[in-house]
Amino acid sequence: MAKNTKQKAAEVFLAALPHAKDLGLSLSRVGDGEAVVEMPYHPGLVGDPSTGVLHGGAVSALIDTACGAAVLNHPENGGDTATLNLRIDYMRAAKPGAAVRAAAHCFHVTPTVAFVRAEALDDDPDHPVATAAAAFTFKRRSQE
Numbered sequence: 001m002a003k004n005t006k007q008k009a010a011e012v013f014l015a016a017l018p019h020a021k022d023l024g025l026s027l028s029r030v031g032d033g034e035a036v037v038e039m040p041y042h043p044g045l046v047g048d049p050s051t052g053v054l055h056g057g058a059v060s061a062l063i064d065t066a067c068g069a070a071v072l073n074h075p076e077n078g079g080d081t082a083t084l085n086l087r088i089d090y091m092r093a094a095k096p097g098a099a100v101r102a103a104a105h106c107f108h109v110t111p112t113v114a115f116v117r118a119e120a121l122d123d124d125p126d127h128p129v130a131t132a133a134a135a136f137t138f139k140r141r142s143q144e
Helices: 003-015 018-022 056-071
Strands: 026-031 034-039 046-048 081-092 099-110 113-121 130-137
Touching: 003 018, 003 026, 003 056, 018 056, 026 056, 046 056, 056 081, 056 099, 056 113, 056 130
Parallel strands: none
Antiparallel strands: 026 034, 034 099, 081 130, 099 113, 113 130
């Protein structure tokens, strides 16, 4: 699958998710089993008005979406995917006013499950907002 085809497939995936549109998610980068999805800061996503910090649920949706896009772009993927398990460890609050991006990497697949790691970052790449480990449904492309 050519890079522009992967990009297009990931963009179609994002466009099909109503929450992705509502959160303003956009695809920054996609590769074999990898995806980076960005969420701009928006006051409507704030969880604590006194601090301006984004709601953890918005960050969670961002990470889940990036993981799904990474699985869909794995070179052995032959079908759709769905989240089986998602563990997120929040390290710190995202900086108020800063966009957050999630970088996901599908590091192992079986015939039915894909395993993914992800990291959510704002403008401080040395201190993640959150890290994640996930499992997604997977259908290995037929070996014809």
